[in-house]
Amino acid sequence: xETARIEDIWDVIVVGAGFAGLKAAFELKKAGxxxxxxxxxxxxxxxxxxxEIHGQTIDLGGQWVGxxxxxxxxxxxxxxxxxxxxxxxxxxxxxxxxxxQSYHSNIPKLPIISLLEIARLERRWxxxxxxxxxxxxxxxxxxxxxxxxxxxxxxxxxVRTHAAQDFIRAIVGALFCCNASQLxxxxxxxxxxxxxxxxxxxxxxxxxxxxxxxxxxxQISKLIADQLQDHLILNSPVLAIEQDVDHVRVxxxxxxxxxxxxxxxxxxxxxxxxxxxxxxxxxxxxLLQSMAMGAVIKVHLAYAKAFWREQQFNGAVVSTDRAVxxxxxxxxxxxxxxxxxxxxxGDHAIALSALDVETRRQRVIADITYYFGQQAAHxxxxxxxxxxxxxxxxxxxxxxxxPGVMTSYGDCIREPFGHIHWAGTETxxxxxxxxxxxxxxxxxxxxxxxxxx
Amino acid sequence: xETARIEDIWDVIVVGAGFAGLKAAFELKKAGxxxxxxxxxxxxxxxxxxxEIHGQTIDLGGQWVGxxxxxxxxxxxxxxxxxxxxxxxxxxxxxxxxxxQSYHSNIPKLPIISLLEIARLERRWxxxxxxxxxxxxxxxxxxxxxxxxxxxxxxxxxVRTHAAQDFIRAIVGALFCCNASQLxxxxxxxxxxxxxxxxxxxxxxxxxxxxxxxxxxxQISKLIADQLQDHLILNSPVLAIEQDVDHVRVxxxxxxxxxxxxxxxxxxxxxxxxxxxxxxxxxxxxLLQSMAMGAVIKVHLAYAKAFWREQQFNGAVVSTDRAVxxxxxxxxxxxxxxxxxxxxxGDHAIALSALDVETRRQRVIADITYYFGQQAAHxxxxxxxxxxxxxxxxxxxxxxxxPGVMTSYGDCIREPFGHIHWAGTETxxxxxxxxxxxxxxxxxxxxxxxxxx
Numbered sequence: 052x053e054t055a056r057i058e059d060i061w062d063v064i065v066v067g068a069g070f071a072g073l074k075a076a077f078e079l080k081k082a083g084x085x086x087x088x089x090x091x092x093x094x095x096x097x098x099x100x101x102x103e104i105h106g107q108t109i110d111l112g113g114q115w116v117g118x119x120x121x122x123x124x125x126x127x128x129x130x131x132x133x134x135x136x137x138x139x140x141x142x143x144x145x146x147x148x149x150x151x152q153s154y155h156s157n158i159p160k161l162p163i164i165s166l167l168e169i170a171r172l173e174r175r176w177x178x179x180x181x182x183x184x185x186x187x188x189x190x191x192x193x194x195x196x197x198x199x200x201x202x203x204x205x206x207x208x209x210v211r212t213h214a215a216q217d218f219i220r221a222i223v224g225a226l227f228c229c230n231a232s233q234l235x236x237x238x239x240x241x242x243x244x245x246x247x248x249x250x251x252x253x254x255x256x257x258x259x260x261x262x263x264x265x266x267x268x269x270q271i272s273k274l275i276a277d278q279l280q281d282h283l284i285l286n287s288p289v290l291a292i293e294q295d296v297d298h299v300r301v302x303x304x305x306x307x308x309x310x311x312x313x314x315x316x317x318x319x320x321x322x323x324x325x326x327x328x329x330x331x332x333x334x335x336x337x338l339l340q341s342m343a344m345g346a347v348i349k350v351h352l353a354y355a356k357a358f359w360r361e362q363q364f365n366g367a368v369v370s371t372d373r374a375v376x377x378x379x380x381x382x383x384x385x386x387x388x389x390x391x392x393x394x395x396x397g398d399h400a401i402a403l404s405a406l407d408v409e410t411r412r413q414r415v416i417a418d419i420t421y422y423f424g425q426q427a428a429h430x431x432x433x434x435x436x437x438x439x440x441x442x443x444x445x446x447x448x449x450x451x452x453x454p455g456v457m458t459s460y461g462d463c464i465r466e467p468f469g470h471i472h473w474a475g476t477e478t479x480x481x482x483x484x485x486x487x488x489x490x491x492x493x494x495x496x497x498x499x500x501x502x503x504x
Numbered sequence: 505x506e507t508a509r510i511e512d513i514w515d516v517i518v519v520g521a522g523f524a525g526l527k528a529a530f531e532l533k534k535a536g537x538x539x540x541x542x543x544x545x546x547x548x549x550x551x552x553x554x555x556e557i558h559g560q561t562i563d564l565g566g567q568w569v570g571x572x573x574x575x576x577x578x579x580x581x582x583x584x585x586x587x588x589x590x591x592x593x594x595x596x597x598x599x600x601x602x603x604x605q606s607y608h609s610n611i612p613k614l615p616i617i618s619l620l621e622i623a624r625l626e627r628r629w630x631x632x633x634x635x636x637x638x639x640x641x642x643x644x645x646x647x648x649x650x651x652x653x654x655x656x657x658x659x660x661x662x663v664r665t666h667a668a669q670d671f672i673r674a675i676v677g678a679l680f681c682c683n684a685s686q687l688x689x690x691x692x693x694x695x696x697x698x699x700x701x702x703x704x705x706x707x708x709x710x711x712x713x714x715x716x717x718x719x720x721x722x723q724i725s726k727l728i729a730d731q732l733q734d735h736l737i738l739n740s741p742v743l744a745i746e747q748d749v750d751h752v753r754v755x756x757x758x759x760x761x762x763x764x765x766x767x768x769x770x771x772x773x774x775x776x777x778x779x780x781x782x783x784x785x786x787x788x789x790x791l792l793q794s795m796a797m798g799a800v801i802k803v804h805l806a807y808a809k810a811f812w813r814e815q816q817f818n819g820a821v822v823s824t825d826r827a828v829x830x831x832x833x834x835x836x837x838x839x840x841x842x843x844x845x846x847x848x849x850g851d852h853a854i855a856l857s858a859l860d861v862e863t864r865r866q867r868v869i870a871d872i873t874y875y876f877g878q879q880a881a882h883x884x885x886x887x888x889x890x891x892x893x894x895x896x897x898x899x900x901x902x903x904x905x906x907p908g909v910m911t912s913y914g915d916c917i918r919e920p921f922g923h924i925h926w927a928g929t930e931t932x933x934x935x936x937x938x939x940x941x942x943x944x945x946x947x948x949x950x951x952x953x954x955x956x957x
Contacts, residue, residue, distance in 0.1 A: 199656035199685035201907045207652065208661070232652035232908030320793060324777055333799070333857045333892045340773060340898075341906075343794055346786070398912055404786045439786045445793075453794075453906035454654045455685030459851055 061087045061310040063500055064301050066289050066325075069097020070486050071474040072316030073275040074126070074493030080279065082501045087308060088279060089301065091288035091321075091443045096272040098447055098476075099486065104390060104434045105353035107383045110267045111436035112349070113448065113486045117259035119247055120487035122494070123271075127264060130274040134262040137255045138380040141363045144422055146370035147217060151422055157254045158218075159369050165214035172210065172219070173249045180244035186480040188241040189461045198458040202239050203231035217371045225369070225377050226252060226484070227451045228345025228396040238452040245483050255367070259485065265384070268486060288443070291326040292471070299470045312504070314496045316474035318344055319450045321443065335468060338460035341453060342477060344446030346400035348437045350375070350393045350415050352430040357382045357389030359423055366391055368422045374399040375418040388431070391419060404439045411435065449484035450477050465495070472496045514540045514763040516953055517754050519742050519778075522550020523939050524927040525769030526728040527579075527946030533732065535954045540761060541732060542754065544741035544774075544896045549725040551900055551929075552939065557843060557887045558806035560836045563720045564889035565802070566901065566939045570712035572700055573940035575947070576724075580717060583727040587715040590708045591833040594816045597875055599823035600670060604875055610707045611671075612822050618667035625663065625672070626702045633697035639933040641694040642914045651911040655692050656684035670824045678822070678830050679705060679937075680904045681798025681849040691905040698936050708820075712938065718837070721939060741896070744779040745924070752923045765957065767949045769927035771797055772903045774896065788921060791913035794906060795930060797899030799853035801890045803828070803846045803868050805883035810835045810842030812876055819844055821875045827852040828871040841884070844872060857892045864888065902937035903930050918948070925949045 063079050065072045068090035076086045094100070102111035116123050116134060127134065145152050145159035154160035158169060183191045191197070200208075202223055210216045223231040226242065246252040252259055264270065276283055291302040292313070301308045315322050323331075323339035331339070357380065359366050366380030377394040393415060395403055403411050412433050420427045438447035452461070465478050474496035479488030516532050518525045521543035529539045547553070555564035569576050569587060580587065598605050598612035607613035611622060636644045644650070653661075655676055663669045676684040679695065699705040705712055717723065729736055744755040745766070754761045768775050776784075776792035783789070810833065812819050819833030830847040846868060848856055856864050865886050873880045891900035905914070918931050927949035932941030 195685070196660070199654050199660065201652050201654060201657070203652035203908070204654070204657045207649070230908045230912060232648070232911070233906070234908075330893065330895075333854050336898075337796075337799070337854060340793075341796055343790075346790070401786050401790065401912070440783065442783075445789075453686070453908075455656070455683045455687075455906075458685070459683060459854070 059309070060298065061085050061308065062312065064089060064299070064308055064310040064313040065316060066301070066313065067097065067316035067475070068095040068272070068276060068283060069316060069475070070099065070272055070489035071476060071493040072097070072314065073272055073279070074490045075314050075316060075474050075497040076279055076282070077275050078494055078497035079500065080282070082497070084501070086279070086282055087310070088283040089287045089289055089303065089308070090283065090285050093285050095276040095283070096269045097489075098438070098444055099269040099272055100436065101267055101269040102351070102434055102436065104351045105388055105432050107390065108267050109351055109381060109390070109392075109434070110269055112269070112438070114263055114268045115260040116264065116268070116487070117251065117261050118257065119251060120259070120482055120485065122490040123487040126490055127271055130271060132270050132274070133265040135265055135384060136262055137260055138382065139255045139365050139367070141360060141365040143365055143367040143369070146368060146422060147214070147372055149372060153364065157250060157258070161214040161218060162212065165212040165218070168210065168212050168215040169218060172215070176240060176243050177248050180240045180248070183241055183244050187462070188237060188244070189458045191237070194237055194458050197237035197240060198235050198454055200236040201232050201454055202234045202236050205236045206231060221369060221371045221376065222249070222253060224396045225394070228347040228400065228446070228448060229343070229451055230397050233343065233451070233453055235452050235454040235457060237457050241457070242484065245479070245481050245488070260379070271486075289325055291328070293328040294469045294471070312470045312472065312500045314472045314474050314500070316493065316496070318445060318475065319477055320344060320445050332463065332468060334460050334463045335466070338456070338463060341456040341460060342450035343453065344444070344450045345448060346397055346404070346439050347447040348395040348400045348403060348435060348439070350395065351381060351434040352391045352393070352416070352419060352427070353432040354389040354391075354427070354430055357386060358426045359389070364423070370418070370422070373418045373421060374403055375415055378419065378422065393419065400439060404437050408435070467499065472499050512762070513751065514538050514761065515765065517542060517752070517761055517763040517766040518769060519754070519766065520550065520769035520928070521548040521725070521729060521736060522769060522928070523552065523725055523942035524929060524946040525550070525767065526725055526732070527943045528767050528769060528927050528950040529732055529735070530728050531947055531950035532953065533735070535950070537954070539732070539735055540763070541736040542740045542742055542756065542761070543736065543738050546738050548729040548736070549722045550942070551891070551897055552722040552725055553889065554720055554722040555804070555887055555889065557804045558841055558885050560843065561720050562804055562834060562843070562845075562887070563722055565722065565891070567716055567721045568713040569717065569721070569939070570704065570714050571710065572704060573712070573935055573938065575943040576940040579943055580724055583724060585723050585727070586718040588718055588837060589715055590713055591835065592708045592818050592820070594813060594818040596818055596820040596822070599821060599875060600667070600825055602825060606817065610703060610711070614667040614671060615665065618665040618671070621663065621665050621668040622671060625668070629693060629696050630701050633693045633701070636694055636697050640915070641690060641697070642911045644690070647690055647911055650690035650693060651688050651907055653689040654685050654907055655687045655689050658689045659684060674822060674824045674829065675702070675706060677849045678847070681800040681853065681899070681901060682796070682904055683850050686796065686904070686906055688905050688907040688910060690910050694910070695937065698932070698934050698941070713832070724939075742778055744781070746781040747922045747924070765923045765925065765953045767925045767927050767953070769946065769949070771898060771928065772930055773797060773898050785916065785921060787913050787916045788919070791909065791916060794909040794913060795903035796906065797897070797903045798901060799850055799857075799892050800900045801848040801853045801856060801888060801892070803848065804834060804887040805844045805846070805869070805872060805880070806885040807842040807844075807880070807883055810839060811879045812842070817876070823871070823875070826871045826874060827856055828868055831872065831875065846872065853892060857890050861888070920952065925952050
């Protein structure tokens with residue numbers, strides 16, 4: 052590869068212009084450092100992304116914020132991005148075992164014995180999650196035991212009612228975009244600790260899906276990026292990183308850059324594909340290779356009006372038997388028209404990703420029509436975002452750990468390697484997997500550098 | 505990247521000159537095809553590799569052959585490579601819970617109740633393995649259930665005695681070079697089916713470690729490669745593969761090649777790092793990303809004589825409490841001197857890989873001395889092969905599947921993608937993980953191409 056002449060030595064190079072990388076760069080700039088951000092895509096935002104349906108700007112990626120996510124709320128406030136509530140007036144729907152029912156709480160309508168069981172399990176998860184040392188879940192007394200278990204094997208051993216089993220599987224799909232059989236029970240508990248329990252994680256009011264950003268969450272990354280001015284280069288995938296005693300050289304396809312320190316703020320699998328000299332420590336390499344990104348396709352459907360509201364439905368669906376497993380109302384605030392968003396996760400996403408767009412569109416509309424009736428059969432517009440085919444995400448929302456990964460490799464997740472520090476929502480200690488966790492990780496990585504040189 | 509002029513259109517390009525790729529190329533050549541093999545390393549052999557200790561040629565990688573491995577035996581015979589028996593005269597040693605004991609069977613000396621339990625478990629595994637359809641374990645009646653379980657969670661649920669639990673963990677280490685918590689129980693059963701049961705897999709006499717090749721197993725790859733003459737290019741990592749209707753273009757750093765068909769015969773993680781246009785099907789991408797290579801360091805120690813033989817030991821050790829968990833006699837047939845080989849696996853390998861070579865050497869010698877006494881304390885020579893730091897292997901012996909991988913993505917493991925066919929020991933249906941399985945996969949992939957055009 053031809054490398055351009057290295058003209059400047061930056062204080063810090065940040066790889067990845069998602070929420071984590073941008074926040075890190077911003078904090079470093081504020082501390083007087085010369086920072087350069089390199090982004091593989093032709094846009095900033097990472098797993099947040101702007102889209103449009105029927106004239107309305109929408110989030111094709113991460114979008115919600117809960118009252119517990121104080122970093123994200125503060126960031127939005129600082130940038131002048133306002134929030135509004137997720138629409139929740141009316142009944143939600145649950146689709147399972149071939150029928151659709153409505154309900155009015157955070158937990159779908161299930162047989163009473165299953166609801167009692169879920170309440171008991173929730174108490175148990177909260178109790179177990181409390182035993183995980185903050186930032187060091189691998190040190191919990193029962194860490195080895197929990198990390199040997201998949202959530203699915205845990206379900207089969209500990210959950211008695213069919214409906215509760217399916218409910219937990221649906222939660223895993225909704226939170227991690229993978230199968231319960233692919234997920235470490237220790238990782239599941241750590242997520243609950245970070246997200247303050249099941250109720251907060253899955254709820255709208257009072258929970259992680261309470262509010263949305265007027266104009267979209269993607270704006271936050273855009274507005275931070277604007278402040279970095281010309282210290283951000285798009286379309287520049289990093290191919291190789293070479294460290295010596297004093298510096299790190301970062302090679303893109305046609306240019307190289309040099310810095311004293313750097314922060315890698317990409318999804319784990321992408322970080323593992325960079326060519327490092329010297330090579331990454333084996334444990335770090337194993338960690339990056341082992342963390343699998345979830346599988347998710349986000350769809351939006353626009354209608355002339357939000358007809359479900361007239362039927363006293365809030366537009367929310369949880370499904371355990373159809374491909375579109377989560378649905379929310381995404382209608383514009385002025386209610387000029389109606390919009391539903393749907394999430395297709397895990398194996399459903401992988402199967403639907405392989406179809407042509409027209410077949411996939413029909414499958415999605417069939418599911419939405421199954422939930423809401425014939426009025427849903429002819430959307431004015433259909434927009435889809437397949438995160439699986441995004442080369443620089445490799446899936447979404449977040450990378451998870453299969454069993455035996457956290458206890459074997461997890462303790463190096465934030466450990467710098469020479470001049471390289473690590474950010475990204477996967478490295479957060481609160482709200483990992485969320486935009487808020489991405490911000491936290493950026494702040495932490497920036498601090499590591501500011502404090503040490 | 506500068507690409508050279510594409511001068512020829514090959515019938516088939518094979519990526520990877522390990523046993524699988526070389527065998528595939530050889531079969532295609534025999535069928536009259538014009539074949540080109542591209543190899544990233546400066547040598548052929550893949551996970552087999554020549555080394556030398558004290559003037560004796562040794563295998564730094566795969567080396568054994570069992571009477572069931574008929575393809576490998578036939579291949580060696582055809583090439584004139586002779587076999588000889590693994591030395592087994594005398595007692596083996598087992599190191600567990602801080603003490604070393606000798607024993608004379610395939611199963612280490614354990615409390616009788618644990619031995620009875622292991623015998624019972626072995627019958628169960630054989631029975632369960634028999635229910636796996638050949639080449640399609642994901643279709644077994646209980647596939648979902650078994651694939652949701654790690655071997656460790658299965659142990660904790662099904663194995664009562666401490667010694668039997670440790671024994672199974674040691675087997676997982678010895679066969680897969682990973683922790684029991686990282687391995688799908690379904691994958692574990694499939695391995696047993698492919699390897700004809702526990703007894704065959706772990707035994708010397710009558711089993712997979714019965715014989716070795718005079719001069720080393722690596723010669724087999726060398727001798728096949730010799731027959732391909734100048735149709736093999738070393739030092740040529742494949743960076744990108746682009747397919748159109750009729751052809752596939754393969755880009756290396758400075759040259760490109762064109763063919764009608766191709767076979768990729770690399771470890772899964774390396775195949776996942778090639779840049780494909782069009783992109784790999786998501787399911788294939790997920791499969792390649794999810795299969796984790798085991799972690800192994802192979803060491804050899806040379807002594808003036810095989811002193812353990814004089815003490816009526818055969819040189820074999822199985823350990824559940826030290827880093828060097830497997831030891832075998834590797835003395836030359838003429839017995840001019842003595843050689844022991846040791847295997848360090850899983851987390852032990854990852855920990856020792858991070859040390860400097862002198863500290864690692866001392867740790868290894870300390871373990872060998874712990875097993876065999878002070879006579880082992882001063883080897884004449886110490887040779888190590890860390891497969892974790894081999895860029896073009898990324899570990900060894902074989903990639904395994906964590907839970908939920910086989911049932912979600914496994915069914916595409918041998919499914920061609922356009923002009924691309926897949927080989928490598930991981931794709932074998934008998935003796936996957938072994939040199940024999942590599943040969944089988946090469947023959948099968950070559951046949952797919954020969955039969956279809």
